[in-house]
Amino acid sequence: MNLKQLSELLGLSQTTVSRALNGYPEVNEATRERVLQAVKETGYRPNKAAQRLATGKAGSIGLVMPTAPGHQSDVHFGEFLAGLGEEAVRHDFHFVIMPSDPDDEVAALRRLAISGNVDALFIAYMRGHDPRLAMLKSLSMPYVVHGRSFGAEPDYPYLDIDNEGAFYDATRLLLQLGHTRFALMNGPMHLDFAIRRRNGVISALAERGLTLEEDCMSHALMTDEQGLLAMERFLQLPERPTAILCSSTVMALGAIRAVNQAGLRLGEDISLIAHDDVLPLLKPENFSVPLTTTRSSLRAAGVRIAQRLIGTVKQAGPFPEQELWKTELIVRASTGPAPQQS
Amino acid sequence: MNLKQLSELLGLSQTTVSRALNGYPEVNEATRERVLQAVKETGYRPNKAAQRLATGKAGSIGLVMPTAPGHQSDVHFGEFLAGLGEEAVRHDFHFVIMPSDPDDEVAALRRLAISGNVDALFIAYMRGHDPRLAMLKSLSMPYVVHGRSFGAEPDYPYLDIDNEGAFYDATRLLLQLGHTRFALMNGPMHLDFAIRRRNGVISALAERGLTLEEDCMSHALMTDEQGLLAMERFLQLPERPTAILCSSTVMALGAIRAVNQAGLRLGEDISLIAHDDVLPLLKPENFSVPLTTTRSSLRAAGVRIAQRLIGTVKQAGPFPEQELWKTELIVRASTGPAPQQS
DNA sequence: GTTGGGTGTCAAAGCGCTTTGAAATTTCTG
DNA sequence: CAGAAATTTCAAAGCGCTTTGACACCCAAC
Numbered sequence: 001m002n003l004k005q006l007s008e009l010l011g012l013s014q015t016t017v018s019r020a021l022n023g024y025p026e027v028n029e030a031t032r033e034r035v036l037q038a039v040k041e042t043g044y045r046p047n048k049a050a051q052r053l054a055t056g057k058a059g060s061i062g063l064v065m066p067t068a069p070g071h072q073s074d075v076h077f078g079e080f081l082a083g084l085g086e087e088a089v090r091h092d093f094h095f096v097i098m099p100s101d102p103d104d105e106v107a108a109l110r111r112l113a114i115s116g117n118v119d120a121l122f123i124a125y126m127r128g129h130d131p132r133l134a135m136l137k138s139l140s141m142p143y144v145v146h147g148r149s150f151g152a153e154p155d156y157p158y159l160d161i162d163n164e165g166a167f168y169d170a171t172r173l174l175l176q177l178g179h180t181r182f183a184l185m186n187g188p189m190h191l192d193f194a195i196r197r198r199n200g201v202i203s204a205l206a207e208r209g210l211t212l213e214e215d216c217m218s219h220a221l222m223t224d225e226q227g228l229l230a231m232e233r234f235l236q237l238p239e240r241p242t243a244i245l246c247s248s249t250v251m252a253l254g255a256i257r258a259v260n261q262a263g264l265r266l267g268e269d270i271s272l273i274a275h276d277d278v279l280p281l282l283k284p285e286n287f288s289v290p291l292t293t294t295r296s297s298l299r300a301a302g303v304r305i306a307q308r309l310i311g312t313v314k315q316a317g318p319f320p321e322q323e324l325w326k327t328e329l330i331v332r333a334s335t336g337p338a339p340q341q342s
Numbered sequence: 343m344n345l346k347q348l349s350e351l352l353g354l355s356q357t358t359v360s361r362a363l364n365g366y367p368e369v370n371e372a373t374r375e376r377v378l379q380a381v382k383e384t385g386y387r388p389n390k391a392a393q394r395l396a397t398g399k400a401g402s403i404g405l406v407m408p409t410a411p412g413h414q415s416d417v418h419f420g421e422f423l424a425g426l427g428e429e430a431v432r433h434d435f436h437f438v439i440m441p442s443d444p445d446d447e448v449a450a451l452r453r454l455a456i457s458g459n460v461d462a463l464f465i466a467y468m469r470g471h472d473p474r475l476a477m478l479k480s481l482s483m484p485y486v487v488h489g490r491s492f493g494a495e496p497d498y499p500y501l502d503i504d505n506e507g508a509f510y511d512a513t514r515l516l517l518q519l520g521h522t523r524f525a526l527m528n529g530p531m532h533l534d535f536a537i538r539r540r541n542g543v544i545s546a547l548a549e550r551g552l553t554l555e556e557d558c559m560s561h562a563l564m565t566d567e568q569g570l571l572a573m574e575r576f577l578q579l580p581e582r583p584t585a586i587l588c589s590s591t592v593m594a595l596g597a598i599r600a601v602n603q604a605g606l607r608l609g610e611d612i613s614l615i616a617h618d619d620v621l622p623l624l625k626p627e628n629f630s631v632p633l634t635t636t637r638s639s640l641r642a643a644g645v646r647i648a649q650r651l652i653g654t655v656k657q658a659g660p661f662p663e664q665e666l667w668k669t670e671l672i673v674r675a676s677t678g679p680a681p682q683q684s
Numbered sequence: 685g686t687t688g689g690g691t692g693t694c695a696a697a698g699c700g701c702t703t704t705g706a707a708a709t710t711t712c713t714g
Numbered sequence: 715c716a717g718a719a720a721t722t723t724c725a726a727a728g729c730g731c732t733t734t735g736a737c738a739c740c741c742a743a744c
Binding site: 043045047048049050052053058060065067068069071072073074075077078079081082084085086088089094095096097098099100101110111112114115116117221222223224225228250253254257260261280281282283286287288299 | 385387389390391392394395400402407409410411413414415416417419420421423424426427428430431436437438439440441442443452453454456457458459564565566567570592595596599602603622623624625628629630641
């Protein structure tokens with residue numbers, strides 16, 4: 001069933017039917033009713049490709065999904081997508097996901113944009129001096145960045161959380177509890193958020209004249225396994241750290257296992273603060289020792305970014321170009337006063 | 343830059359350029375070279391919407407993502423998508439994801455299909471007597487189902503794992519170890535895999551004249567939290583089960599916490615076998631007591647389904663319509679002989 | 685020297701929609 | 715009740731691509 005058939009069925013021109021469907025004022029209410037009725041009966045749906053060709057708009061947001069054999073999928077990706085989707089469904093938008101080798105993301109993004117398949121772009125997993133920014137600017141297509149790119153002029157539309165502030169505050173709390181030996185379990189070091197979190201820790205420590213040694217930092221994929229390995233390394237250091245900052249609750253899971261296996265007690269021998277993206281599968285309050293966290297909902301960020309993107313496409317703006325969300329520091333039982341020097 | 347401009351630039355007709363680009367034989371090799379060279383220089387990309395309108399093909403796979411405020415995202419979704427993507431990127435296919443309220447999936451699927459935006463469909467989260475199957479059959483668009491629908495004639499193209507066999511085997515192992523009191527922590531009970539896993543357990547028990555009591559079964563979202571709650575319930579039963587079957591490693595995480603909190607030892611007081619979808623974030627071999635699992639890679643399933651889908655669209659078939667993958671039973675330390683009756 | 689079969693190229697139609705500019709119809713005004 | 719204004723409908727062009735059918739050209743064959 002296409003427009004032509006439908007209009008013949010109704011004895012109207014395609015123009016009138018199209019206008020009736022798209023809410024134009026210059027069509028009789030009675031006619032509109034008839035058209036709507038016929039649509040219901042026939043199940044007619046406009047062909048999106050044709051619509052897009054004619055209007056240049058397609059009601060879709062494009063994003064690149066890094067993937068390759070051996071490339072680990074990321075829990076956070078799904079959660080964020082759920083947020084985007086929650087908003088998209090309200091506006092009848094959909095997503096076009098272009099899978100791409102992680103090494104080929106700039107090109108994949110360009111292909112996606114030029115393909116004419118999408119109205120707006122979303123990008124994430126930002127790196128320091130991210131080469132995608134220049135590409136996006138040259139594109140004249142709306143986009144929003146999740147995160148920022150350390151070292152690049154912050155003149156692009158983004159939504160980010162205050163990673164530096166979060167880890168600064170967390171570190172301060174641990175300092176106030178008397179800790180002096182710190183370690184940081186971070187995400188991959190080329191990623192922007194990892195850089196900023198490290199800086200947050202370092203600057204809080206610097207205020208007390210402390211430094212973060214190289215061997216008290218780990219940069220790795222944020223999995224259970226890497227958490228375990230990193231913590232095992234920390235625990236074997238001659239000057240064992242007592243305060244651990246951790247970039248993810250998933251990673252914290254492995255870290256805590258290492259603490260337990262070493263016969264140490266969380267919240268007493270070792271204090272730990274993890275960043276919580278509010279993943280439904282893993283709640284920090286349900287850990288056997290509930291986790292102190294810096295919290296910011298990834299999903300909420302997804303909803304907001306979708307709002308901005310869709311709003312821009314629909315000219316519903318203006319939206320703020322830059323948003324920086326504060327995180328919450330939620331104190332639970334995994335943090336406690338520094339143990340007495342033994 | 344579009345075809346017309348490109349052809350004018352080259353002094354050729356659109357036809358010739360189009361043919362050169364699409365590898366048709368009736369074009370001079372020298373001409374083809376010239377065209378390819380120009381494409382490289384100008385960065386020309388064909389407009390996908392126009393291509394799709396002209397050919398009816400778009401190089402895309404459609405899927406519906408259930409989402410709504412309050413609807414929990416699912417770790418497995420991201421992992422599966424990574425598998426789909428891994429294969430799709432090899433064929434320059436992309437995905438169109440239509441977010442939909444979980445209650446509206448049939449309609450969303452229909453919209454997606456009729457929109458003309460996709461060449462093939464993929465569906466998952468199958469339920470018993472799933473209403474989407476009838477819809478898909480009426481659609482004349484290729485599709486592959488991940489999972490099956492209990493109670494429906496198995497005459498649709500699917501890829502599933504042998505859930506019943508997996509849990510049957512796991513139960514048999516525990517029976518051989520002398521266990522007699524069983525409990526099952528399952529996924530939501532309307533889902534097909536949950537039904538089949540339960541049946542697997544029940545039939546293995548029946549062979550020994552045992553039954554699975556109602557209070558030894560839990561059906562819930564497969565999260566850490568639900569695992570904790572379910573296990574706590576089991577442990578408070580007057581006749582405490584000693585053998586637990588669990589539908590997910592994420593759920594097992596919470597379950598194990600409950601076991602520890604009760605002062606019991608995994609692999610001694612309580613034996614546990616979980617189903618492992620091979621999620622990169624959570625490896626059963628790294629648990630403090632390594633987990634005995636039934637294993638089947640979700641990601642591999644994604645790759646395979648993408649193969650079938652893309653192959654069908656490209657007429658590269660034929661593919662088997664029904665595939666049932668066996669799972670592996672991998673014995674680690676979380677299972678042991680039934681404790682002596684105290 | 686005509687016929688026949690490749691080979692390389694082209695103009696034009698068509699995919700299903702939106703939108704422009706004009707025409708037909710109805711309604712209002714003096 | 716004529717003429718203007720407003721309302722409703724329409725035919726046709728255009729979005730960027732693929733594909734059909736035709737055309738010109740060249741070389742081998744009779």
